[in-house]
Amino acid sequence: MSLLKVERLSKEFGGIHAxxxxxxxxxxxxxxxxxxxxxxGKTTLFNLITGVYTPSSGRVLFQDRVVSxxxxxxxxxxxxxxxxxxLQIFFNMKAIENVMVGHxxxxxxxxxxxxLRLPTVTRRDRECRDYCAGLLEFxxxxxxxxxxxxxxPYGALKRLEIARALAAQPKMLLLDEPAAGLNAxxxxxxxEVIKRVASSxxxxxxxxxxxxxxxxxxxxxxALDYGRKLAEGTPAEVRANPExxxxxxxxHG
Amino acid sequence: xxxxxxxxxxxxxxxxxxxxxxxxxxxxxxxxVGVNAMFNAIVCVGLNLLIGYAGQISLGHAGFFxxxxxxxxxxxxxxxxxxxxxxxxxxxxxGLLAFAVGRPILKLKGHYLAMATLGIGIIIHIVLKTExxxxxxxxxxxxxxxxxxxxxxxxDVMWYWVAGIxxxxxxxxxxxxxxxxxxxALRAVHxxxxxxxxxxVDTSRYKVLVFVVSAVxxxxxxxxxxxxxxxxxxxxxxxxxxxxxxxMVVLGGMASTFGALIGAVILTLLPQVLAAVEQYExxxxxxxxxxxxxxxxxxxLPSLVAVLRRRGGGx
Ligand SMILES: Nc1ncnc2c1ncn2[C@@H]1O[C@H](COP(=O)(O)OP(=O)(O)OP(=O)(O)O)[C@@H](O)[C@H]1O
Ligand SMILES: [Mg+2]
Numbered sequence: 001m002s003l004l005k006v007e008r009l010s011k012e013f014g015g016i017h018a019x020x021x022x023x024x025x026x027x028x029x030x031x032x033x034x035x036x037x038x039x040x041g042k043t044t045l046f047n048l049i050t051g052v053y054t055p056s057s058g059r060v061l062f063q064d065r066v067v068s069x070x071x072x073x074x075x076x077x078x079x080x081x082x083x084x085x086x087l088q089i090f091f092n093m094k095a096i097e098n099v100m101v102g103h104x105x106x107x108x109x110x111x112x113x114x115x116l117r118l119p120t121v122t123r124r125d126r127e128c129r130d131y132c133a134g135l136l137e138f139x140x141x142x143x144x145x146x147x148x149x150x151x152x153p154y155g156a157l158k159r160l161e162i163a164r165a166l167a168a169q170p171k172m173l174l175l176d177e178p179a180a181g182l183n184a185x186x187x188x189x190x191x192e193v194i195k196r197v198a199s200s201x202x203x204x205x206x207x208x209x210x211x212x213x214x215x216x217x218x219x220x221x222x223a224l225d226y227g228r229k230l231a232e233g234t235p236a237e238v239r240a241n242p243e244x245x246x247x248x249x250x251x252h253g
Numbered sequence: 254x255x256x257x258x259x260x261x262x263x264x265x266x267x268x269x270x271x272x273x274x275x276x277x278x279x280x281x282x283x284x285x286v287g288v289n290a291m292f293n294a295i296v297c298v299g300l301n302l303l304i305g306y307a308g309q310i311s312l313g314h315a316g317f318f319x320x321x322x323x324x325x326x327x328x329x330x331x332x333x334x335x336x337x338x339x340x341x342x343x344x345x346x347x348g349l350l351a352f353a354v355g356r357p358i359l360k361l362k363g364h365y366l367a368m369a370t371l372g373i374g375i376i377i378h379i380v381l382k383t384e385x386x387x388x389x390x391x392x393x394x395x396x397x398x399x400x401x402x403x404x405x406x407x408x409d410v411m412w413y414w415v416a417g418i419x420x421x422x423x424x425x426x427x428x429x430x431x432x433x434x435x436x437x438a439l440r441a442v443h444x445x446x447x448x449x450x451x452x453x454v455d456t457s458r459y460k461v462l463v464f465v466v467s468a469v470x471x472x473x474x475x476x477x478x479x480x481x482x483x484x485x486x487x488x489x490x491x492x493x494x495x496x497x498x499x500x501m502v503v504l505g506g507m508a509s510t511f512g513a514l515i516g517a518v519i520l521t522l523l524p525q526v527l528a529a530v531e532q533y534e535x536x537x538x539x540x541x542x543x544x545x546x547x548x549x550x551x552x553x554l555p556s557l558v559a560v561l562r563r564r565g566g567g568x
Contacts, residue, residue: 019532051450071455072451073456075451076450082451086450088445089444089445092444094440100437101438101440101441103450104437104454105453107434109434111435114434115429116426116428118433121433125432158289167452174497203545
C-alpha cells in the first residue's frame with residue numbers, strides 16, 4: 001500500500017520551478033531516498049509534503065487522504081514528522097525538553113490542568129520524560145539529557161532533531177540530510193539509527209548526499225534534477241541509470 | 254526532581270521574604286510601596302510568559318491593566334457589582350478582547366507585532382481619556398474598598414498581605430504552566446515556530462493563548478490596584494506604563510519567572526530611592542533598558558546565576 005502519493009506536484013518561486021510536475025509514491029515500511037544535486041528541489045519537496053509550503057499545483061495524499069493545504073501541525077497529528085537540513089532546534093530549552101515537545105500530541109495539553117499542575121498532568125509528564133530519555137539514548141545522546149540545547153555540538157543537534165521527530169511517534173519520518181556535516185563514525189551511527197527506525201515499522205523518507213549510505217539502506221530511490229524526476233527504482237537501477245550518472249557528474253564535476 | 258525542588262524552594266523563599274520584609278517597615282508608606290512592587294511583579298510574571306517564554310512582544314499591556322481597573326471602577330460604582338464580580342467580569346472581557354485582537358496581530362512578527370500592540374495600548378488609553386461620561390476622563394474616577402463576604406480590604410497593611418498571597422499564587426501558576434506540556438509548547442514557539450509545528454504544536458493557538466493569559470494577569474492586577482488606590486486616571490494605561498512593564502521584565506530576566514519578579518521590584522523601588530531625580534525617571538528607565546540589552550541581554554537574574562555557576566567551578 002502506498003502511504004504517500006505525490007501527484008503532479010509543482011512549486012514555483014517567482015519563475016523558478018523548484019518542483020515541477022512531480023509524481024511518485026512511497027510504500028509503507030520502506031526506506032525511500034530522494035537524491036539529486038544541490039538545488040534539485042529536495043528540501044522544497046519536503047516542505048510541500050509536510051505543509052510548510054503550499055503547492056503551486058498538484059496534490060499530496062497521505063494514507064489516501066488529500067493533505068495538501070493542511071498545516072504542518074495537522075499533518076503531524078496524521079502521523080508525519082520530520083527533521084530539517086538547517087536545524088530547527090529549540091535552543092532556549094534543554095535537550096530532553098526538545099524531545100518532550102516532540103511528544104506534544106500524546107500528552108494532556110489542556111490549559112487548566114497544566115496551570116494547576118494536576119496529578120494527571122504531572123504523572124504523564126514524568127512518563128513522557130522517561131520515554132524521551134529513552135529516545136535520546138536510542139539516538140546516542142544519553143549524556144546530553146539535561147544539557148542546554150545551545151551548548152551541544154552540531155552532530156549531536158542533528159540527532160536531537162531525529163529524537164524529537166521520533167517522539168511524535170510518526171508513521172512516516174522525513175529526514176533532510178541527517179548525516180550532513182557529520183564525521184564517518186557519526187554517519188555510521190545515524191545509518192544504524194535509521195535502519196532501526198525503519199525496522200520498527202516507520203516509513204522513512206530520506207534526503208541524503210552520502211551515496212554510500214543511500215545505496216546501502218534504501219529500498220527505493222527517487223532522483224531529482226531541476227525539480228523533475230530523473231530516475232526512480234531500486235538502488236541498483238538508479239545507480240545504473242545514465243541520466244543520474246551524468247546529472248551527478250554535470251553538477252559535481 | 255531537581256526541577257521540583259527548585260520550584261518549591263523558590264516559592265518558599267518568596268513567601269518567606271514577603272512574610273519577613275515588614276519587620277523592616279517603619280511606617281505604612283513602606284507597605285504601600287511593597288504593594289505596588291508586588292502588583293507590578295504579578296503583571297510582569299504574566300507578561301514574561303508572553304515575552305520571555307513565548308518570545309512575543311507587547312507594548313500595550315498597560316492598556317489591559319487599565320481596562321481591568323476601569324472595568325472594576327465602572328461595574329462597582331455605576332452598576333453596583335460586588336468587587337469580586339467586577340474583577341472577574343472585567344478579566345473575562347479583557348481576555349475576550351485579547352483573544353479577538355490577538356488572532357490577527359500575533360501573525361505579525363518583530364517590529365510589526367510591537368507596533369500593533371502599541372496601537373492597542375494607545376487606543377485603550379485614548380478611549381479612557383475621552384469617554385469622560387463613563388470614565389471621568391482625564392480627571393479619573395474613584396472606587397470603594399474591595400469588599401467580599403462582608404469584609405473590606407482596607408489600608409496598606411491589609412493590602413500588603415493580599416498582594417503577597419496573590420503574588421505567591423501567580424508565581425505558582427506561572428511555574429506550573431512553564432513546566433507543563435502547554436509551557437513547553439510556548440517555549441518551543443520561541444525556539445523555532447516551524448520546528449514546533451512539525452511535531453504538532455499549533456503555534457498560532459499557543460501565541461494567542463499566552464497573549465490572553467498575560468492580558469488577564471494584567472487585568473486582575475488592574476482591578477486590585479484600582480480598589481487599593483481608591484482612585485484611577487487614564488494614565489495607568491499610558492504607553493509609558495507599558496514600556497515600564499516591559500523594562501521590568503527585560504531587566505529582571507526574560508524567561509525567568511523570579512527574574513521578572515525581581516525586575517519589577519527593583520524598578521518600583523528605584524523612584525523611591527532616587528526621589529531627588531524624579532523628573533528624570535523616563536531617562537533612567539531608558540538607560541536601564543539600554544544597559545541591560547548591551548551588558549546582560551538575558552537579564553539580571555539569569556546573568557547572575559550564570560556567573561555564580563562559573564564561580565562554583567562549572568557544572
Ligand atoms: N523559499 C524559497 N524562495 C525562493 N526560492 C527558493 C525557496 N526555497 C527554495 N528555493 C529555490 O528552489 C530551488 C530548490 O531548492 P531546494 O532547497 O529545495 O534544493 P535542495 O535539493 O534541497 O538542495 P540542497 O541539496 O542544496 O539542500 C533552488 O533553486 C532554491 O534556490
Ligand atoms: Mg536541501
